[in-house]
Amino acid sequence: MSYDPLFTNLAQTHCPYCGVPITLIIDPIKVHQSYIEDCEVCCRPMEVTTEDGQLIDVKREDD
């Protein structure tokens, strides 16, 4: 799967479970979205919230 950098935003954050730095790919087309992303390191699910192509929040799914 490849992404065109002209149409995607990258956001740097940290896994809310293990603290590893992660890069999220945000779809700037969607005004507001919330989805589950699995950490590449600890494989636990985090809930990612974005708005207008910006990262708003990353939290543990069990919070």
Ligand SMILES: [Zn+2]
């Ligand atoms: Zn993790």
